[in-house]
Amino acid sequence: MPAALLRRLLLCLAVASPALVLRITGLAPHPVLDLVVFGAAVVAASFVLAWAAEAAQKDISGALAIAILALIAVLPEYAVDLYYAFRSGSDPAYEQFAAANMTGSNRLLLGLGWPLVALVALGAARRAAGASRGGGNSRGGGASRGGAGIGRGPAFLQLPAASRLDLGFLAILAVVAFAIPLMGRIPVWFGIALIAVFIAYLWRAGQAPDDGEEEFVGAAALIVELPRRSRRATVIGLFVASAAVILASAEPFADALVASGTSLGIDSYMLVQWLAPLASEAPEFIIAILFALRGLGAAAITTLIASKINQWSLLVGSLPLAHLAGGGGTDLGLDARQVEEFVLTATQTVMGVAILLALRFHRASAIALLTLFALQFAVTGTEGRYILSAVQVVVAAWFLGAHRHEILPTLAAPFRRPAADADPAPQDRVPAPIA
Template sequence: MSSRLRHPLFAVSLAVALTLPWSLSWATNANASFETLTTVAISGLAVLGASFLLAWGAETAEKDVPRAFALAVLAVLAVAPEYAVDALYAWTAGANIGTPRGAEAANLAVANMTGANRILIGLGWSAIAVFTVYKAHSTNDPAVERRSGFLGDVVHLDRDISTEIAFLLAATLFAFFVPFSAATLAGGETMGGIGVVDTVVLVGLYALYIGIIIRGDVDSHEEQVGVPAYFQAYRKPRRIATVLLLFAFSGLLILTAVEPFAHGLEELGQQAGVPPFFMIQWVAPLASESPELIVVAYLVNKARSTAGFNALISSKLNQWTLLIGTLAVVYSIAAGRVAPLPFDQKQVAEIWITAAQSFFAIAILTNFEISIREAVALFGLFITQVVAEFVVIRTVAEPLASTYSLYILYGYTVVYLLIGLVLFAARRDELRWLFGKTRATAREAIGSAEASADHAD
């Protein structure tokens, strides 16, 4: 009996079993009559099970495709619910263009997007760094180095992630200029917007990144254990079919379960007296980011922290490029014409603080390591800003609440930028190396493409 429990397919069966209550109720539409708490419970279990299946699929795929590409696919699937939620708000805004309802939906799309991005860094990157150091006591993770000093232990990152960091920095610098795209709000007021140029640049950056990493070499030096090792032993056709099935099944589950999970949490929060806008910016993205965080925690638990951080950075890159860029596309389709997605001054400030946080986080990773001290700084700045704004919203009447909220956002933006600039200045040699490594990787990819074309001729 014990040997059966240790068999890899037993673990797969357990993960699938977690998804069954939601899968069956969703397929039969029985979930429509569930209480909110029941919906949250079974959809949350489905997200948990699907996250494990997704992680196993990505690890199995590393035998046949470059690891960076496998992790990029994992990242896109894991944050697919975030795309779905934001696309819904963008569509509503475009379908009601020029009306107060449309303006509100557009602001919610931006708020949900910025909230998701800040959660991924402020909570995700910092928590995973701390968890990695904690787990190293039992896993002997080679990526963790013990150092003296207050919270001095560090997690070393794979230097091959330089391409992702460089592209993320490029997208971050461009994001500061996104609010300058003109858009017209309800009532004729001109404000910021996400327009065609933003879509072309940001989506183009991601397409270029994928074009580079997909031509990388397949990693063969890291042996898998457990479920991925079992699937990698399959013959190639069966192995590829298994990977595709795991990706398709887990992707479908995540896409169908996370939105009800997020909305259920929103309803529970509102019942507890939390403002709806605050819930949409913070609680809903936290739910939609949960598959990604579960997958990374799973990788860290296997002493694969470098792969875990690669997945987190890849996830941030696709959210900071594809997610922003596609919002304007969805909005224009719903509106029936090409138009920038509009947002008010509050969302301008939200975009700037999100870009500033990303700028600071990239500065931390420039030397390809993150210390517990730096992780605590990321989390501390993130959580104090959220709490400060929540307190203002709950205790100060309008219009002062909105004014104070803007002051908080601008203040934290300046802090992020100043600390980030200091770190970049101190690590300028590492930054030069990073760009040099990225250029070399890009040249290799272009050379590989030209060689393939010549061989075909």
């Protein structure tokens, strides 16, 4: 094993060790200390899990690899969220936290993750353009078509044509998601239907043509350099070890979040909604940003879109099943606050899909997404949240009108078998994402 990789793994082990000691001994010194210790363990294990998932693409290529990578990357979030849903079966006070964690992570992924990756990728492309042209002021073709001068770099991130499949599934799920606040609950039958959509997504992703050789960064690149047998053994070992740490830490971390809110006088709902997703999704964001810095912003965005599909299908679908397994009924009930959160999350998803319909992520759109995401922290009242949801619907409607010719192809993509001999244009390939 390369020394650089070993050092990183030992660092993650050192961070996770206090949580393992507390878990084995059964000690719980203080809710805030428990929160820090078990939260750090989740973050450390999430990094290891993300490295292994990325390296696994060496042996599983194509769109299916991206779908599986996105699924594995959000496993820490699943562990925490499903624990809340399971616990709510015997303790109704926990019902609100399952929805809180899901809606927070969902909005964090689109409102912060998508635009941040796009802006980083565009910034990297601008620096590369400036370096290759020596700071000249002449004008050329590609960047000018994007609406920016050569000196300023491109104005949008070009997504690969294969992304239309993911956007199609996400569009369908975004529309279906409005049924949840309308029903005021998540029935088991509805959850099973969402899981079926996720299975269909994996099936379609597996039929998509391979986009070519993957590129790897950081620890994943070190794993990929190992001989095949050693690489596969390392990936499997890291999967097992990181999953064990996450599963061991999920319950005390989730309980510590709730108890810390009471101890510190902070709304426990807010801690569950934002702190837990930040801990579980930090590695995914960091890896996506690393890809963007290397000019692979389209690959990063594609993975984050796949994560959104996982959240709206498999995660939401699993919540009522976990609730039922924990001793609850066949419906996971939602109160008024949770209904409001689902409306805000669903409208944000529709807006995100509408923005990307033309497979172009403009700098201005990224800034707008960030702005609307930040506004929700200033707008805390129910009336204000619904007004913000309406604003997101208006923005979505504007983009749907501007991209109206892309609506039907996108909605049809999940039902159309990808051509096996399709040869995407150079600008549609993942290794060349900037237009």
